[in-house]
Amino acid sequence: MPGETIKSMVPITFLYRNRVGQALETxxxxxxxxxxxxxxxxxxxxxxxxxxxxxGCCHKKLDTYVEVEQQGTLENFTVAxxxxxxxxxxxxxxxxxxxxxxxxxxxxLSAVVKGVAVDKVKTGIxxxxxxxxxxxxxxxxxxxxxxx
Amino acid sequence: MGKRVAIVGYKQTKHSFDNLVSRxxxxxxxxxxxxxxIGITKDAIDTFILASNDFTDGRTISEVYIxxxxxxxxxxxxKVESDGLNAALYAYMRIQSGLYDTALAxxxxxxxxxxxxxxxxxxxxxxxYERPRGLINFHSIAALQARVYMEKYGFKxxxxxxxxxxxxxxxxxxxxxxxxxxxxxxxxxxxxxPLYAPLHEAHVSAYADGAAAVVLASEEAAKRITDxxxxxxxxxxxxxxxxxxxxDLLRMDSLRSAGEQAYRMAGIKSPKREIDxxxxxxxxxxxxxxxxxxxxxFKEGSGKEVxxxxxxxxxxxxxxxxxGGPLGANPINAAGLIxxxxxxxxxxxxxxxxxxxxxxxxxxxxxxGPGAQQNVVFIVRREK
Amino acid sequence: MxxxxxIISVGYNGRFVSKRPDVNIPELIEPAVTNALGKTKLKxxxxxxxxxxxxxxxxxxxxxxxxASDHFNGSGKPVMRVATGGTTGASVFQAAYYHVASxxxxxxxAIGWEKQDEGDSQVGLVGIVLPEAFTLFQFGPExxxxxxxxxxLGGGGSTGGASYQAMSYLSxxxxxxxxxxxxxxxxxxxxxxxxxxxxxxxxCTEADIAKTPIITYPLRFGHTCPTSCGAVAMIxxxxxxxxxxxxxxxxxxxxxxxxxxxDPTTGNFVEGQITDPAEQHMCKVVAKKVYTxxxxxxxxxxxxxxxxxxxxxxxxLMWPERLGLVKEGKSPEMLDKGAFAIGGExxxxxxxGVTSTNAIGASAMVRVSEAALQVMGLAEGGHQIPMxxxxxxxxxxxxxxxFVTVTLVGRTxxxx
Numbered sequence: 001m002p003g004e005t006i007k008s009m010v011p012i013t014f015l016y017r018n019r020v021g022q023a024l025e026t027x028x029x030x031x032x033x034x035x036x037x038x039x040x041x042x043x044x045x046x047x048x049x050x051x052x053x054x055x056g057c058c059h060k061k062l063d064t065y066v067e068v069e070q071q072g073t074l075e076n077f078t079v080a081x082x083x084x085x086x087x088x089x090x091x092x093x094x095x096x097x098x099x100x101x102x103x104x105x106x107x108x109l110s111a112v113v114k115g116v117a118v119d120k121v122k123t124g125i126x127x128x129x130x131x132x133x134x135x136x137x138x139x140x141x142x143x144x145x146x147x148x
Numbered sequence: 149m150g151k152r153v154a155i156v157g158y159k160q161t162k163h164s165f166d167n168l169v170s171r172x173x174x175x176x177x178x179x180x181x182x183x184x185x186i187g188i189t190k191d192a193i194d195t196f197i198l199a200s201n202d203f204t205d206g207r208t209i210s211e212v213y214i215x216x217x218x219x220x221x222x223x224x225x226x227k228v229e230s231d232g233l234n235a236a237l238y239a240y241m242r243i244q245s246g247l248y249d250t251a252l253a254x255x256x257x258x259x260x261x262x263x264x265x266x267x268x269x270x271x272x273x274x275x276x277y278e279r280p281r282g283l284i285n286f287h288s289i290a291a292l293q294a295r296v297y298m299e300k301y302g303f304k305x306x307x308x309x310x311x312x313x314x315x316x317x318x319x320x321x322x323x324x325x326x327x328x329x330x331x332x333x334x335x336x337x338x339x340x341x342p343l344y345a346p347l348h349e350a351h352v353s354a355y356a357d358g359a360a361a362v363v364l365a366s367e368e369a370a371k372r373i374t375d376x377x378x379x380x381x382x383x384x385x386x387x388x389x390x391x392x393x394x395x396d397l398l399r400m401d402s403l404r405s406a407g408e409q410a411y412r413m414a415g416i417k418s419p420k421r422e423i424d425x426x427x428x429x430x431x432x433x434x435x436x437x438x439x440x441x442x443x444x445x446f447k448e449g450s451g452k453e454v455x456x457x458x459x460x461x462x463x464x465x466x467x468x469x470x471x472g473g474p475l476g477a478n479p480i481n482a483a484g485l486i487x488x489x490x491x492x493x494x495x496x497x498x499x500x501x502x503x504x505x506x507x508x509x510x511x512x513x514x515x516x517g518p519g520a521q522q523n524v525v526f527i528v529r530r531e532k
Numbered sequence: 533m534x535x536x537x538x539i540i541s542v543g544y545n546g547r548f549v550s551k552r553p554d555v556n557i558p559e560l561i562e563p564a565v566t567n568a569l570g571k572t573k574l575k576x577x578x579x580x581x582x583x584x585x586x587x588x589x590x591x592x593x594x595x596x597x598x599x600a601s602d603h604f605n606g607s608g609k610p611v612m613r614v615a616t617g618g619t620t621g622a623s624v625f626q627a628a629y630y631h632v633a634s635x636x637x638x639x640x641x642a643i644g645w646e647k648q649d650e651g652d653s654q655v656g657l658v659g660i661v662l663p664e665a666f667t668l669f670q671f672g673p674e675x676x677x678x679x680x681x682x683x684x685l686g687g688g689g690s691t692g693g694a695s696y697q698a699m700s701y702l703s704x705x706x707x708x709x710x711x712x713x714x715x716x717x718x719x720x721x722x723x724x725x726x727x728x729x730x731x732x733x734x735x736c737t738e739a740d741i742a743k744t745p746i747i748t749y750p751l752r753f754g755h756t757c758p759t760s761c762g763a764v765a766m767i768x769x770x771x772x773x774x775x776x777x778x779x780x781x782x783x784x785x786x787x788x789x790x791x792x793x794x795d796p797t798t799g800n801f802v803e804g805q806i807t808d809p810a811e812q813h814m815c816k817v818v819a820k821k822v823y824t825x826x827x828x829x830x831x832x833x834x835x836x837x838x839x840x841x842x843x844x845x846x847x848x849l850m851w852p853e854r855l856g857l858v859k860e861g862k863s864p865e866m867l868d869k870g871a872f873a874i875g876g877e878x879x880x881x882x883x884x885g886v887t888s889t890n891a892i893g894a895s896a897m898v899r900v901s902e903a904a905l906q907v908m909g910l911a912e913g914g915h916q917i918p919m920x921x922x923x924x925x926x927x928x929x930x931x932x933x934x935f936v937t938v939t940l941v942g943r944t945x946x947x948x
Contacts, residue, residue, distance in 0.1 A: 016592035021556030056602030087267020209617030244634035
């Protein structure tokens with residue numbers, strides 16, 4: 001109609017088949033065996049978890065996988081009151097997203113932390129990995145972390 | 149290098165959440181009025197740099213319908229696919245090369261009405277690890293950064309809320325801002341929807357529809373166009389690692405480096421003393437003290453004190469985001485360029501109620517990526 | 533006044549192929565960077581800044597350079613992302629040029645890539661026109677995105693618009709579909725001499741191409757480009773650094789460069805009049821500007837080789853004309869007398885061109901890297917032209933028939 005503003009919306013959906021790559025495939029294989037694998041830089045000895053094929057500091061190619069311990073320290077966290085999926089922010093029962101320094105690793109691993117009240121959680125606590133009973137080779141095999 | 153490059157024109161749209169014109173028209177009207185404001189036609193522009201993104205536009209090669217609207221037809225044009233301050237940086241380089249005398253840099257998006265910013269941001273997270281796990285995103289990274297800052301420096305939730313109120317009030321006084329919060333208070337901020345603690349909805353920037361543009365010129369060309377050029381005295385840019393677990397969220401290495409480069413170029417030894425105001429591209433209010441400190445505008449860990457003394461207020465020692473910053477309007481791709489436009493307006497005494505008295509040297513910042521992974525810094529100076 | 537900029541190294545990730553299920557996007561890019569560095573004495577930390585780009589809706593990762601920063605050694609360094617459709621690679625290269633020419637940096641790396649096995653590029657291309665439904669119908673793209681033919685040859689997407697251009701070209705040049713078959717065959721056999729090319733068909737003939745089905749007349753599957761995965765990295769340095777590195781012999785100097793933008797229609801407007809889709813006025817304008825900058829008066833004599841961006845084989849005939857390398861309408865004749873072959877008088881795409889290899893965000897940069905390798909005398913596997921190359925021209929094309937880039941590289945820098 002003259003004088004009216006028309007705003008048409010065209011939803012677009014694309015499908016992608018993204019590859020996880022060499023290092024993460026190895027990591028996922030490790031999860032199936034209830035192992036947490038990192039990758040070690042031959043130059044600076046840093047161990048990255050999850051593994052990646054290049055050291056960002058030394059620019060060296062990495063291929064030495066090492067198993068790290070399943071316990072570590074909670075270095076940082078946020079109490080989440082929402083989930084964001086597909087851009088949709090949805091309310092959720094409060095849960096803890098932690099940044100965990102595993103023994104033997106130099107990078108921090110993000111994971112859900114359970115077994116501690118959301119108003120009691122604090123940095124510095126020791127946490128350990130809890131596995132799904134039946135692992136299938138996916139990120140969710142490493143179910144969450146809880147106080148050690 | 150060593151040529152002087154001036155900003156001879158700058159303009160932003162009135163940002164909104166429901167821009168009912170097409171982005172092509174929004175951009176056309178902005179650029180046309182900018183040209184007319186400074187008394188030039190499109191023919192006076194030698195080269196054009198856009199900042200847009202195929203994801204935010206929902207269209208591959210998103211600039212195909214935009215370039216004719218900005219007057220780039222039959223001209224040398226290119227596009228950075230990140231924050232708009234990168235477009236200004238590339239335009240600056242083109243003039244420094246000596247191949248061009250004038251350049252337009254423009255950034256825009258319809259991030260208020262056409263898509264949900266968290267969705268576009270979720271596509272930034274890698275599809276191999278972070279995206280399928282759904283824990284780490286722009287919001288949760290900001291929360292992790294905010295919490296560690298608060299713990300380390302005794303910065304309380306009420307301090308953060310007070311800082312947020314400062315930005316929201318500035319935004320209310322800014323005719324270009326999209327967000328208008330009736331009487332924002334510490335309690336209204338803390339009472340808003342909790343997201344990832346300590347972040348609430350009120351701390352999140354206002355993803356909006358909008359655009360901003362600047363015209364850069366070599367010294368000779370600047371003299372032809374304006375009698376009050378603003379000079380770009382320093383620029384810097386840098387990128388951090390993507391991996392959150394490797395980053396120091398408080399140090400902000402890439403922002404620090406971008407700032408250091410810009411200060412070195414501008415001959416600034418003490419940013420605290422030599423800079424009169426800063427416009428920072430904060431996607432979340434909690435980023436403000438962290439960024440300002442990484443840029444050396446405040447002492448490390450001084451957030452509590454700064455908020456208590458009102459140091460970052462419009463009339464404070466170091467006004468930060470006197471425009472309200474992205475909390476007032478954050479059109480993706482334009483936000484960093486809007487910072488530059490706001491700095492220019494301040495230096496020319498055009499910022500109305502938010503005017504910083506006697507502002508002579510300003511800092512504009514733009515960022516891109518999760519947790520401000522890539523950063524750009526501009527130092528702009530008024531001569532007289 | 534102006535700073536001279538030299539290309540000192542080119543690296544590919546390996547051979548371009550249709551699928552790389554073994555790696556993710558950063559892992560695809562990394563070897564190109566390592567190989568480019570490996571051909572010099574430079575270490576990663578010697579690179580002062582990076583300019584990078586791809587067409588990210590094709591892989592569904594918004595700004596994959598962020599994720600890949602460690603893999604191209606960009607963490608802790610200035611990084612700029614540039615993307616402009618088909619011309620992306622050339623736009624990235626040109627932005628890297630300006631990084632050096634501005635005086636801000638002396639050593640810069642440009643990287644372009646695409647990993648097309650992760651998405652559907654033709655759907656990605658339809659995404660340009662989808663919001664403008666009328667344009668879509670006008671263009672009449674082939675919506676069927678099923679793969680067919682050799683090595684994942686894809687039709688659809690932009691083929692519809694291109695067939696108008698191909699028809700127009702043929703009638704202007706008084707040529708037939710057999711000329712498109714012939715040039716397509718030449719490209720595939722050139723590709724067989726390039727160890728990095730995707731579709732390698734040694735001794736490919738006109739008859740082999742003619743066997744492939746028509747998509748929209750006069751374009752066949754054999755005239756379209758494959759969807760490839762691959763990455764290219766190039767190192768650009770200032771003149772003073774080139775001297776310091778002792779690298780003034782085997783370098784390619786950037787003598788002229790430019791891009792141009794027309795309007796998004798199959799037949800671009802010139803002075804208010806719509807032209808036929810094979811006019812490509814913009815290309816002529818940009819080429820002229822670039823030749824002037826490079827001090828080239830007669831491109832037919834002073835330029836020895838060209839790498840042109842042809843998503844469709846008829847363009848391998850059209851672009852040399854628009855770039856002023858042969859007279860208008862004379863490409864079919866030049867092709868027939870062998871002038872476009874590797875040993876001919878004006879070799880076109882000794883690399884095999886885009887119709888043999890198309891990793892979109894890399895393709896327009898590969899034109900520049902291949903032109904540079906020809907100047908440096910380093911094109912591998914028998915695709916180095918026998919003539920001494922004083923000047924080579926690289927062309928890029930994209931958008932909706934509207935973006936053009938031209939880059940001229942040569943053995944001796946322009947005196948400023």
